[in-house]
Amino acid sequence: MRWNWQQPDWPNFAYDATRLRGREDQFLKGAGILVGVMAHLDADDRQNLSIELLAQEAVDSSAIEGEILDRASVQSSVAKHLGIKADHRRANAAEAGAAELMANLFRSYGEPVSDAMLFYWHALLMNGRRDLADIGRYRTHADPMQIVSGALHAPKVHFEAPPSQAVPGEMGAFIAWFNDTGPAGPSPVSALTRAGIAHLWFETIHPFEDGNGRLGRAIAEKALAQGLGAPAITALAETVQRHRKDYYAQLQWASLSNRIDDWLEWFSDIALAAQQRTLDRVYFLLSKTKLLDRLRDRINVRQEKALIRMFAEGPDGFMGGLSAANYRTITDAAPATATRDLAELVELGALRKEGELKHTRYYLNLGE
Numbered sequence: 313m314r315w316n317w318q319q320p321d322w323p324n325f326a327y328d329a330t331r332l333r334g335r336e337d338q339f340l341k342g343a344g345i346l347v348g349v350m351a352h353l354d355a356d357d358r359q360n361l362s363i364e365l366l367a368q369e370a371v372d373s374s375a376i377e378g379e380i381l382d383r384a385s386v387q388s389s390v391a392k393h394l395g396i397k398a399d400h401r402r403a404n405a406a407e408a409g410a411a412e413l414m415a416n417l418f419r420s421y422g423e424p425v426s427d428a429m430l431f432y433w434h435a436l437l438m439n440g441r442r443d444l445a446d447i448g449r450y451r452t453h454a455d456p457m458q459i460v461s462g463a464l465h466a467p468k469v470h471f472e473a474p475p476s477q478a479v480p481g482e483m484g485a486f487i488a489w490f491n492d493t494g495p496a497g498p499s500p501v502s503a504l505t506r507a508g509i510a511h512l513w514f515e516t517i518h519p520f521e522d523g524n525g526r527l528g529r530a531i532a533e534k535a536l537a538q539g540l541g542a543p544a545i546t547a548l549a550e551t552v553q554r555h556r557k558d559y560y561a562q563l564q565w566a567s568l569s570n571r572i573d574d575w576l577e578w579f580s581d582i583a584l585a586a587q588q589r590t591l592d593r594v595y596f597l598l599s600k601t602k603l604l605d606r607l608r609d610r611i612n613v614r615q616e617k618a619l620i621r622m623f624a625e626g627p628d629g630f631m632g633g634l635s636a637a638n639y640r641t642i643t644d645a646a647p648a649t650a651t652r653d654l655a656e657l658v659e660l661g662a663l664r665k666e667g668e669l670k671h672t673r674y675y676l677n678l679g680e
Contacts, residue, residue: 373549405440421537473518503539508579551586633673
């Protein structure tokens with residue numbers, strides 16, 4: 313009996329809830345802080361932040377599986393699915409499907425999980441695929457569902473899921489547990505614990521021919537949102553992407569036993585980091601508003617354009633900072649004009665300068 317689902321205690325996951333209590337409290341406290349800070353954003357900024365988070369989750373969740381989506385196209389498509397005016401950027405089939413899935417997750421976070429919901433999500437995610445036999449339904453192939461690496465002649469099996477004929481029954485048990493353990497269910501389980509178990513359980517069953525990782529992370533997001541009672545997106549996939557290697561290692565280790573304390577602690581730490589990243593984004597938006605208000609009528613059109621472009625890169629900013637050459641590209645300014653503009657922005661406290669001569673770089677100065 314190599315895998316967790318082959319063991320006699322499956323799927324009765326065992327863990328010590330007291331080891332997670334501090335993290336659960338921290339998550340709820342962070343949610344309260346986030347709600348309070350969000351209240352300081354105007355309606356447009358709140359709306360744009362939701363679109364940005366949903367799009368980023370779709371892009372990063374796909375990137376974890378090695379599929380690259382265009383963020384701007386996904387963002388435009390998410391906005392349209394939420395009924396918000398957007399540009400006419402065309403998304404390809406994969407981008408459109410991923411965007412619609414995230415929009416549906418956001419709108420229907422409180423609804424119970426069902427086979428039909430998962431089939432709909434899978435059909436969206438596999439939009440445009442022609443290489444799969446089973447789209448919008450659980451897998452039916454007779455071959456083992458394995459996660460492997462290495463050469464074809466000597467593959468290394470990292471995990472093998474239950475056989476296809478067992479999937480409907482396994483998913484029936486999973487769905488019943490998920491709905492029973494929601495905040496309004498007969499056996500509620502705290503948010504981080506429920507999301508962590510849901511993700512691991514779903515990934516263990518691996519019910520679809522493809523897309524299981526992305527759907528499993530969407531289910532975890534749904535569990536977290538239900539735990540908070542709000543359509544919250546916690547940047548989970550974005551944070552997992554930053555710890556991708558460790559994520560796969562943790563999942564593989566957790567697939568060997570139904571004692572899952574280590575997995576739940578790791579997942580909870582990732583969820584808390586994701587929540588903090590979302591909070592950092594909100595603070596970043598507030599800083600943007602504060603800075604631009606302070607500089608109103610004190611900077612020229614070129615300088616404003618460059619600052620807005622820098623803010624568009626998000627809290628992490630330009631990789632390696634803004635150079636004078638970048639500034640000229642953004643603003644079409646002559647070299648001497650660019651030098652003068654940048655010096656003024658430093659003097660006004662909008663930018664901070666690092667380095668000298670050709671190594672000079674500029675960064676947003678949000679502490680002023």
